[in-house]
Amino acid sequence: MLTNRQLLILQVTVDDFIQTAQPVGSRQLSKKEEVPFSPATIRNEMADLEEMGYLEKTHTSSGRIPSEKGYRFYVDHLLTPQLASSDDMLQIQSVFQERITETEQVIQKTAKILSDLTSYTSILLGPDVRKHRVKRFSIVPLSNDSAVAIIITDSGHVENRLFQLPHGLTASDIEKMVNILNEQLTGVHLHDLQRALEKETAALLKQHIGRYGELMSSFGAAITSPQEEKVFYGGKSKLLHHPEFKDLQKARGLITMMDQANQISTLFSPNQAGIHIRIGSENTLLEMEDCSVITASYTIGEEQMGSIAIIGPTRMDYRRVVTLLDLMSGDLSRELTRILRGSR
Amino acid sequence: MLTNRQLLILQVTVDDFIQTAQPVGSRQLSKKEEVPFSPATIRNEMADLEEMGYLEKTHTSSGRIPSEKGYRFYVDHLLTPQLASSDDMLQIQSVFQERITETEQVIQKTAKILSDLTSYTSILLGPDVRKHRVKRFSIVPLSNDSAVAIIITDSGHVENRLFQLPHGLTASDIEKMVNILNEQLTGVHLHDLQRALEKETAALLKQHIGRYGELMSSFGAAITSPQEEKVFYGGKSKLLHHPEFKDLQKARGLITMMDQANQISTLFSPNQAGIHIRIGSENTLLEMEDCSVITASYTIGEEQMGSIAIIGPTRMDYRRVVTLLDLMSGDLSRELTRILRGSR
DNA sequence: TATTAGCACTCGCAAGTGATGAGTGCTAAC
DNA sequence: GTTAGCACTCATCACTTGCGAGTGCTAATA
DSSP states (O other), X not given: OOOHHHHHHHHHHHHHXXXXXXXXXXXXXXXXXXXXXXXXXXXXXXXXXXXTTSEEESSTTSOEEEOHHHHHHIIIIIOOOOOOOHHHHHHHHHTTTSOOOOHHHHHHHHHHHHHHHHSSEEEEEOOOGGGSBEEEEEEEEOSSSEEEEEEEETTSOEEEEEEEOOTTOOHHHHHHHHHHHHHHHTTOBGGGHHHHIIIIIHHHHHHHOTTHHHHHHHHHHHHHSOOXXXXXXXXXXXXXXXXXXXXXXXXXXXXXXXXXXXHHGGGSOSSOSSOEEEEGGGSSOGXXXXXXXXXXXXXXXXXXXXXEEEEEEXXXXXXXXXXXXXXXXXXXXXXXXXXHHOOO | OOOHHHHHHHXXXXXXXXXXXXXXXXXXXXXXXXXXXXXXXXXXXXXXXXXXXXXXXXXXXXXXXXOHHHHHHIIIIIOOOOOOOHHHHHHHHHTTTSOOOXXXXXXXXXXXXXXXXXXXXXXXXXXXXXXXXXXXXXXXXXXXXXXXXXXXXXXXXXXXXXEEOOTTOOHHHHHHHHHHHHHHHTTOBGGGHHHHIIIIIHHHHHHHOTTHHHHHHHHHHHHHSOOXXXXXXEOGGGGGGSGGGOSHHHHHHHHHHHHOHHHHGGGSOSSOSSOEEEEGGGSSOGGGTTEEEEEEEEEETTEEEEEEEEEEESSOOHHHHHHHHHHHHHHHHHHHHHHHHOOO
């Protein structure tokens, strides 16, 4: 168990290191008014804290820096909530000022603002389309042998796919097909689409449409081709401005990682309400060993839609980021719900 | 006018520097079999070439490196075309192997392959949507006061926008509206949409639809809100692996620039067929003074669609990139045309 | 007994030094 | 016109040195 004095010293040490990025020494600490002890006393306490694994030295005679365990303790027990400044509030509001015409645009803007406010990199995971339900199908022929299939979901998302039309398919065939699809598949989850299409709808289509085989091979493949979760970044380059990434090797690793969208999802906790923090090697990715990730999620109505994350160095301003992320995810959820669920 | 020997030495110097990234000295050059002269002779010629501005020294007693003028001359006069290796051809073909269900996906894949093949960063400008024509309108209500408007273009592109429905608008109102829109606006260029909507279609809508004013304010704004050209990157981090960007300052500048999509368009020549090369400060952007950009464009049928660019250090392998870009832009055009214009 | 002052010691960092080697320009010989 | 030879330049690297911030330990103090 830590004494009150140890708690204080740990807290002040972490706070100071977060601000200056320099190892903090006992002399320096004792100058602060919150810490009314002599350097020698502080040294003793710091030595204890180091023994317990909360602090580390970079070399024998350096000041101390927080260890991962130290950050974890800080985050879990010493993080006092903070009210967002009115200026931050204003900035966040500004995302929703303009008329919203595309959810993607709102999400992109959110990413940018979050990154600007924090000076870290933000990542927003777009809605997981596969959870949405079909609201309407539509098919628009482009030429005599190609067409666009369009699925509108209940969340207002629009998916579109090109596919080949079999030779000799008539306009009325297509019309019939669209009608059948809409009758049969409205309300089906997108991840169930393939199954539903094959089981229930196939027979009906076969009955009414000429060239059924060819059509389904091309249309079915188009419609069920994987829908990836879109990833939006804000301020990819912001991370490079922090001193921990002055090492080009590390910087490269991070930028490369961000280019590979498939790795990104591992950064996010399994969708769960509330704020989650992963510190350093708690992220499984090797490139992230010097980074922390703070995640939140946004919803439409009661439904989980997507996630928001801020990536910064382990030495990041946890308090501020948590505050902003909490605020932002709430506002984003509220606004998206308002727009899509109606009821003004 | 340059003598043949000077041409040879300039070419070999540039080639060698492109490969090694080290200033090339006279001794080193004279070892190559293409250059049957003694170091002293080469020194004299190099001194002349330097006087004429084609070569530079990094310090008094260093080897020579090409100046921008040197690269320009090299690119304009010394670049002998090269056949792509069959392995490169295969890689490029692989983009089009799978069934194409989304043009964006093809473009994204193109970006990746180009970047992988060249080890530089690629940028693809998506189609300029405003040049496309309306093929079909569609409106899908989401709740009692919001709806999605969808525009399908003749190129198979799908734009969608959220907008607010005035209270009390009936389903048949919407149906009428969609019919009018399709009758009146099919074939109109997207950049003309606002004008066309206001001039020709407004009166008709006013006549048939209740709540006309509110509807048009929200629908009109949604429909005509700016459609940006989408930018696709391949291998953003690739640039960081080249020695000219071991300086963190420069690396940061580049990454930051790539995050600001608005600056990107200045890198592209006004849409023009063929391959264009901009060397170092020929790019107006300050961050790009150590980079060269090679651009090409792709078409659907005869129509310019978008552009492809490769960004590398000024010391880039111009010959290889030009070859690959030429090949890729041709294949991409052909494939997109085949898919969208039909006629198999 | 808990705290603090004092002191010897450690180590990173920056500045200075010198040797090395690749490269040049110039001159004189071929 | 071309080349060998030579003195000179400069970046780079390994090495040293001095400085200063910081520590741990011991003994004095409240």
